[in-house]
Amino acid sequence: MKKTAILLLSCPDRNGLVSRISNFIFERGGNIMNLDEHVDSDEKIFFIRVEWDMNNFSIPASDLDEAFAPLGKEFNASWRIEFTDKKLRVALFTSKYDHCIQEILWRQKLEEFPIEIPLIISNHPDLQSLADQYNIPYHIFPVMNDSKKIQEERELSLLKKHKIDTVVLARYMQVLSPDFLAGFGDRIINIHHSFLPAFIGGNPYKQAYKRGVKLIGATSHYVTEELDEGPIINQDIIRISHKDTTRDLIRKGRDLERLVLARALHLHSEHRILVHGKKTIVFD
């Protein structure tokens, strides 16, 4: 596998952005392998993802941030550069349902994601043996009303110790506190078992059953302080009918949840997502 660099950048739109950025790469011996850009014509904002081969690049990876900084400043841009030889470090949070976490672990074994999974965190002991099968340490932090604050601090410290980049909530049945979000940042991916913004909150399948919808969905999104209101990464639906009981919705929805969450993690791990306000730009 080639070592490549990926620049993700957004800035106010202006003339010559693609040219200036591609020149920056070309002049230093980089061959562009993928370039995708988007202009939000309402807000006049430019978004780009560009990936290039680092093999004959004249600047080492360690100096690249410094080298690009002047251009970033000139463009008044938000930007970051990622390298494909550095795998993302992902922590999985889970509770009792195994389908989402199993899906991710299985795909990880097949090397679908460029990630490492140094640890699993759960508030229940139920999925210990699954973690064992994949040889991943499983940390149990039971969350009671009065222990939430202290447990979240322990979790944060563990994430920091293991240099975790991204948290994936694989049907983790606890709402993370604002303190946790402030401490870890915005790289937390959740799966909600409805097509948001329909059926926010608890028991979406029961809500769907009561409302008599003819399709159910699942939504993966980044977590923000407002419940189920974070930027949406991926959504999908499946058709249901009057024959389906709540139990059937849960069964059919499981298939959606794991596929939608896996696709979101796939896109995230390949650095294909730019967040802008409440929305995502997904360069797939």
Next chain:
Amino acid sequence: MKKTAILLLSCPDRNGLVSRISNFIFERGGNIMNLDEHVDSDEKIFFIRVEWDMNNFSIPASDLDEAFAPLGKEFNASWRIEFTDKKLRVALFTSKYDHCIQEILWRQKLEEFPIEIPLIISNHPDLQSLADQYNIPYHIFPVMNDSKKIQEERELSLLKKHKIDTVVLARYMQVLSPDFLAGFGDRIINIHHSFLPAFIGGNPYKQAYKRGVKLIGATSHYVTEELDEGPIINQDIIRISHKDTTRDLIRKGRDLERLVLARALHLHSEHRILVHGKKTIVFD
């Protein structure tokens, strides 16, 4: 085309319902062509749609209601019997957008629906020429704040005069009043341009754009007093991305709206829908 009868019935579940009903038909010389049933096991309610050939049936259509009444009473059932040689009389309500009404008129010409369309009602003159192409009378009732009540009364009287069975709101941009609903009844089909219950109310595409969803939808439902809360008949979605502007959503959504509304009318016109509370049983 054969003349067939269709019984739609719901009642508390009990032993022998299928047997008793199919015997009723068999003993009178009817051949069952389709039978579909459903039991809501939570609420213990039985639903059935059964269609039989009237050719050698010993009771004429005109006496059938009376003949079935004792059984309906014994089962404490809600029921009705329809005949396929009697086409449903449908009035289309429209405003300025032509896509939904055009879709229905075109399918009607292809004889996809067993319906007649004796008239079109609109609050705008814009679609007069489309109505002319299909030789359907086009009645304009401009609705201002102070004229709504009187216009609805005129509409109701026109519907009554033309013995209209069903009203289809083909992107009719007015909310019908409770008086109108009380006067006409529950056979009004609407198309809402979102996957309900997401984006209830006005400008759903704009709401969808702002929320950053990755799919948009359309929902056809029976109209009730609560806005966009009636029993859902059909829903579908289409995938969108960050590239799509509100204008693109409107364009892509048009395709959904007309297909979803047409499917709903198709199911309704073949007497395949039973409404139970806030939900539909769709025997398709």
Next chain:
Amino acid sequence: MKKTAILLLSCPDRNGLVSRISNFIFERGGNIMNLDEHVDSDEKIFFIRVEWDMNNFSIPASDLDEAFAPLGKEFNASWRIEFTDKKLRVALFTSKYDHCIQEILWRQKLEEFPIEIPLIISNHPDLQSLADQYNIPYHIFPVMNDSKKIQEERELSLLKKHKIDTVVLARYMQVLSPDFLAGFGDRIINIHHSFLPAFIGGNPYKQAYKRGVKLIGATSHYVTEELDEGPIINQDIIRISHKDTTRDLIRKGRDLERLVLARALHLHSEHRILVHGKKTIVFD
């Protein structure tokens, strides 16, 4: 879980079939829980699946075949009666790819299928540890050109010994011989990684890539002597683009294969499928 009986029957269409069959059940104290029927109006053939509660039924399960036989004979029908308290005994055949078999084992653990899996048969040792995790005996029969006949005989004898009802080919990379098919019968479900009849035979993803299709599919079907020509149970597709390499097709196709195969097994295990000629009637 209630004990219920399921009658699957097909016969030349005639008057009174639903009535006679539902009476047979009603008169013996059975409560019909589900009834679905279909008439092929081209060929004038009647198909029915009816399920009833055995709790107060006056005939014991063991005598039911004998009791129904006169009616079956009168109707000149093909029929069988299944009982939901008798789980189907399923053997999985596999080679090296784990995704389909893993999907089935995981769903089986969640009790999605009313089946037992007494054994797994493979021509390779690779998936032994997966079988071990689920505590299912894993039998390896390496197939070389000259050993195929003898190995298939051993497999057949093993299937017979374990009273296997159904074989599921979960990406088993061997073509079963006519002798094997004759010996075991028509209860073998395969998953083919294309939307049949497109891309019959080997390497369908490579064929799809070369043809430049914009969607790829998967098809589950019953196995017959003609390769990939058996009655289709379930199919699904996923959208692809010019960006997708053969490797991407394989990755995306895996998700289809396991879902489509799982759905087919679900339908089969609930006795929802009637085979007629080259086609299936699926009462879902």
Next chain:
Amino acid sequence: MKKTAILLLSCPDRNGLVSRISNFIFERGGNIMNLDEHVDSDEKIFFIRVEWDMNNFSIPASDLDEAFAPLGKEFNASWRIEFTDKKLRVALFTSKYDHCIQEILWRQKLEEFPIEIPLIISNHPDLQSLADQYNIPYHIFPVMNDSKKIQEERELSLLKKHKIDTVVLARYMQVLSPDFLAGFGDRIINIHHSFLPAFIGGNPYKQAYKRGVKLIGATSHYVTEELDEGPIINQDIIRISHKDTTRDLIRKGRDLERLVLARALHLHSEHRILVHGKKTIVFD
């Protein structure tokens, strides 16, 4: 609407292509509005679509081909430059079915496509009145076995006279001869009513019904000499069941055909398609 230029280019892959091309635009005062590229890593071929604002561009449209030619030559590229203020001139070919042509005419009226439709050609008189509604000249060329050659020559001459860029076969039920294809070129879009390569040739719905597939499809493609083998632009499918007769397949398939053809024309008219061998690169 802004006047923009669109460069479509393919060439052997090499370093600096994006940079050189974007510089060419930037240095002449062009602002890139969209850039999408793709590298076929098997064949080492580079594809790009780049669109820029011509408002402050220093070279007039009329001189642009000449100005870009040296770069094209250096890259050994196939390329062309289109301008969005020049609408594509499209001729529709049709026979008796109105659904595809009606769909295109209706969308055209809504200004969904940047095209003009100077004429419709048909081998039957049936759709004259539809053409009249949209005020488009309708030319009838009845095709008999012995008149095909002469009629195609007349058609070609009419297309030439009207400076037609693209022919759309909207369910035109004649196979065009190699002479016609040679005379007009490769800008002919067809709709085939199956998910190719399944059910090539005549009566695909009947073929689908006989095979017992669980989904039917439609495929839009460029026409080549080999029947139904041209580069695929767009495909879609719809789910069917054993309940659907051939007649139902035709009805359901109509919806697919018109949507898939309309999408193909939309992509083509916005110059989003590059053909490479038997495949398309679709920059959507």
